[in-house]
Amino acid sequence: MRQNMRRFTRLTAGHSKKFANHVHMVSLYTVWFNFVKVSTTTKVSPAMASGIETRLWDIADLTRLVETYEDAARVT
Numbered sequence: 001m002r003q004n005m006r007r008f009t010r011l012t013a014g015h016s017k018k019f020a021n022h023v024h025m026v027s028l029y030t031v032w033f034n035f036v037k038v039s040t041t042t043k044v045s046p047a048m049a050s051g052i053e054t055r056l057w058d059i060a061d062l063t064r065l066v067e068t069y070e071d072a073a074r075v076t
Contacts (some may be wrong), residue, residue, distance in 0.1 A: 028062070036062060 034046045035057040047053040 028066075031062060031065070 035053060036045065036059065038045055038056065039049065042049045045053065045056055048056065
């Protein structure tokens with residue numbers, strides 16, 4: 001994770017000033033890594049390799065997931 005996210009290397013000013021923003025970014029990265037990114041060794045995403053998902057997600061699926069979460073948060 002530290003190698004892929006610039007906010008963990010402290011070489012830039014791209015760090016999170018609020019802890020909540022940091023938590024959200026780590027959550028987005030984890031979902032992207034497990035459902036969108038194709039592994040070089042298995043040629044599928046980790047979620048597909050473990051049998052959780054049958055297809056590879058794209059960024060539109062990830063955006064739809066975030067929008068659904070935000071809509072549910074507005075209602076409650």
